[in-house]
Amino acid sequence: MNVVVCVKQIPDPVAPGALDPGTNTLNRSGKLIMDDSDNYGVEMALQLAGGEGDEVTLVSMAPGGETSGLRTGLAMGAAKAILISDEALAGSDALGTAKVLAAAIARANPDLIVMATESTDGYTGTLPVQVAELMGLPSVTFAKAISIEGSTIKVERQTEAGFDEVVCPMPAVVTVTAGVVEPRYPSFKGIMAAKSKPVENLTVADLGLDASQVGSAGSGQEITDVSESEARGSGEIVVDEGDGAQRVVAFLEQLKVI
Amino acid sequence: MDFSLNESEHELVALCRDFAQKEIAPRAPLAWEEARCPTDLLREMGELGLLGMLIPEEWGGIGMSTIGFVAAMEQIGLADQSVAAAWQAHSTIGSLPLYLFGNDVQRERWLRPLAEGSVLGAFGLTEPDAGSDARGIRTRAASRDGGWLINGRKTFISNAGTDMSFGVTLLARIETAEGETPKFATLVVEKDTPGFTVGPKMLGIGWRGLDTRDLYLDDVWVPDDHLVGDPNLGLTQFLRTLEVGRISIAALSLSLTQAVLDMATAYALQRVQFGQPISKFQAVQFKLADIATELEAARWLTYRAAYLRDTGQPFHKEAAMAKLKASRVATWAASEAVQIHGGVGYMLETPVARFYCDSKVLEIGEGTNEIQHLVIARALGC
Numbered sequence: 276m277n278v279v280v281c282v283k284q285i286p287d288p289v290a291p292g293a294l295d296p297g298t299n300t301l302n303r304s305g306k307l308i309m310d311d312s313d314n315y316g317v318e319m320a321l322q323l324a325g326g327e328g329d330e331v332t333l334v335s336m337a338p339g340g341e342t343s344g345l346r347t348g349l350a351m352g353a354a355k356a357i358l359i360s361d362e363a364l365a366g367s368d369a370l371g372t373a374k375v376l377a378a379a380i381a382r383a384n385p386d387l388i389v390m391a392t393e394s395t396d397g398y399t400g401t402l403p404v405q406v407a408e409l410m411g412l413p414s415v416t417f418a419k420a421i422s423i424e425g426s427t428i429k430v431e432r433q434t435e436a437g438f439d440e441v442v443c444p445m446p447a448v449v450t451v452t453a454g455v456v457e458p459r460y461p462s463f464k465g466i467m468a469a470k471s472k473p474v475e476n477l478t479v480a481d482l483g484l485d486a487s488q489v490g491s492a493g494s495g496q497e498i499t500d501v502s503e504s505e506a507r508g509s510g511e512i513v514v515d516e517g518d519g520a521q522r523v524v525a526f527l528e529q530l531k532v533i
Numbered sequence: 534m535d536f537s538l539n540e541s542e543h544e545l546v547a548l549c550r551d552f553a554q555k556e557i558a559p560r561a562p563l564a565w566e567e568a569r570c571p572t573d574l575l576r577e578m579g580e581l582g583l584l585g586m587l588i589p590e591e592w593g594g595i596g597m598s599t600i601g602f603v604a605a606m607e608q609i610g611l612a613d614q615s616v617a618a619a620w621q622a623h624s625t626i627g628s629l630p631l632y633l634f635g636n637d638v639q640r641e642r643w644l645r646p647l648a649e650g651s652v653l654g655a656f657g658l659t660e661p662d663a664g665s666d667a668r669g670i671r672t673r674a675a676s677r678d679g680g681w682l683i684n685g686r687k688t689f690i691s692n693a694g695t696d697m698s699f700g701v702t703l704l705a706r707i708e709t710a711e712g713e714t715p716k717f718a719t720l721v722v723e724k725d726t727p728g729f730t731v732g733p734k735m736l737g738i739g740w741r742g743l744d745t746r747d748l749y750l751d752d753v754w755v756p757d758d759h760l761v762g763d764p765n766l767g768l769t770q771f772l773r774t775l776e777v778g779r780i781s782i783a784a785l786s787l788s789l790t791q792a793v794l795d796m797a798t799a800y801a802l803q804r805v806q807f808g809q810p811i812s813k814f815q816a817v818q819f820k821l822a823d824i825a826t827e828l829e830a831a832r833w834l835t836y837r838a839a840y841l842r843d844t845g846q847p848f849h850k851e852a853a854m855a856k857l858k859a860s861r862v863a864t865w866a867a868s869e870a871v872q873i874h875g876g877v878g879y880m881l882e883t884p885v886a887r888f889y890c891d892s893k894v895l896e897i898g899e900g901t902n903e904i905q906h907l908v909i910a911r912a913l914g915c
Contacts, residue, residue, distance in 0.1 A: 460581055462580060
């Protein structure tokens with residue numbers, strides 16, 4: 276079984292982020308790392324594709340030929356990666372990115388495509404279903420458990436009330452929620468082996484796409500302004516004058532939590 | 534001299550930092566509190582390839598340089614000294630004798646599982662009546678029925694009594710005729726061997742998460758194939774192969790000093806007295822500056838000793854110097870760091886207190902500092 280995992284390489288959240296003042300988009304010129312939310316997708320894929328002949332391929336779109344985030348996924352155990360890096364991709368919106376990823380994923384001819392529910396830098400959460408639509412595949416979102424049964428997958432789909440059991444034919448796009456599995460740490464040997472695992476570098480032209488369909492040229496959206504969110508006001512301060520406990524109880528009763 | 538790390542050493546350090554901060558730092562203090570060896574963490578380190586540090590890949594290890602090992606230790610020890618102590622004992626004295634003196638059959642049987650991290654290694658040298666005077670060990674091995682009959686007692690043995698321990702590699706005196714040069718046999722005793730008993734876990738001032746026990750050997754018989762190396766090699770030559778253990782304790786000392794420096798600095802920056810953070814007072818600043826300077830001096834001694842080993846040069850004296858200096862710095866720095874914390878630092882729920890407790894043993898283990906003095910003095914020709 277071939278499983279593709281889409282991996283986003285994002286600016287390290289530990290480092291202070293910055294916006295490009297011209298485009299109001301995130302500055303991605305520094306070192307990029309694998310989005311933490313993709314750890315779960317890679318781990319899930321490795322567990323599903325653990326049999327002989329099974330293979331996990333990573334697909335990523337990133338500027339500047341960046342592979343450091345991909346190497347993390349390769350160190351965890353993925354066999355190879357496809358990286359699409361092209362100056363024409365700068366300023367891509369979610370749909371433009373989906374077009375690129377869909378074309379790259381198709382080259383790997385997967386039985387299953389696993390993605391995070393949403394990235395931790397952009398948070399649009401729209402990309403997985405766009406990829407599925409562009410590829411003409413079914414999509415199942417918010418998976419908390421996945422099992423393979425012949426040529427179909429059975430997914431426990433997280434809902435507010437519990438979970439739905441969904442069965443759908445493969446290939447399919449499945450998004451996994453954080454915490455769905457415990458991601459492994461890459462071993463030292465895995466880290467060293469990842470350095471020589473194959474990464475196929477592709478451009479927009481290699482995918483048969485026109486530069487006008489992607490990047491800022493193909494983007495249907497423009498970020499016109501970014502403003503700071505309103506700071507949360509301080510809560511009500513109660514000075515304990517002997518009745519502190521009762522006032523806390525009264526407050527909690529008002530919220531109907533007790 | 535270039536002590537900068539190469540690519541694989543950098544990767545190892547990054548891996549150890551990540552694992553130490555995310556897994557060891559939050560989980561190990563409870564094990565210390567409960568005086569329990571956290572073998573769950575050691576097993577996970579084994580899965581990452583970290584239990585085969587100095588063993589070549591051919592035997593299941595990762596064939597890391599000594600410098601890489603020291604740099605990795607700085608990360609592991611920063612999070613917890615007991616885990617780092619168990620790890621270093623396993624990586625050096627627990628594994629190296631089998632690699633250096635074992636034949637291929639023995640390496641396959643005992644070294645590979647150690648290096649791959651499925652079991653924990655221990656070495657038994659110290660006895661109630663023989664610590665610094667290693668030549669005075671009383672545990673005896675007699676040649677009997679195609680094997681060796683062992684009788685004696687070992688003490689302060691790390692890693693031999695956990696649920697991950699395979700047994701122990703120990704040193705015993707061979708029965709010889711009067712006047713004959715004493716010979717010492719290195720023998721593997723697996724944990725279920727009849728007559729081999731491990732005592733209860735001992736409780737020290739620090740290293741409470743490290744499994745340390747007495748070992749009792751009452752008519753323990755092991756076949757000839759459990760004899761590791763040539764007893765005619767002599768004790769001195771054998772012990773010299775374990776000198777990397779001194780570099781290892783020096784590295785452990787560096788990590789402790791860095792940990793207490795970090796804690797004391799952070800505390801001094803936020804603790805306000807007399808209307809300002811205590812970091813603004815010269816009395817505190819000078820303590821911190823001294824710790825940072827002494828740490829850097831000890832660090833260079835330690836990395837130089839590691840460099841000498843990696844480049845095949847003699848490092849006997851330098852390893853002793855590194856261990857002597859780094860452990861002294863660690864115990865002194867831990868005391869000063871507690872002083873900067875004041876009453877809070879004296880309380881065991883404060884991390885700096887745990888590191889303070891862990892510091893004293895660094896001047897005792899892997900050859901007391903008095904023995905390090907002797908080694909250095911002899912190298913000077915005394």
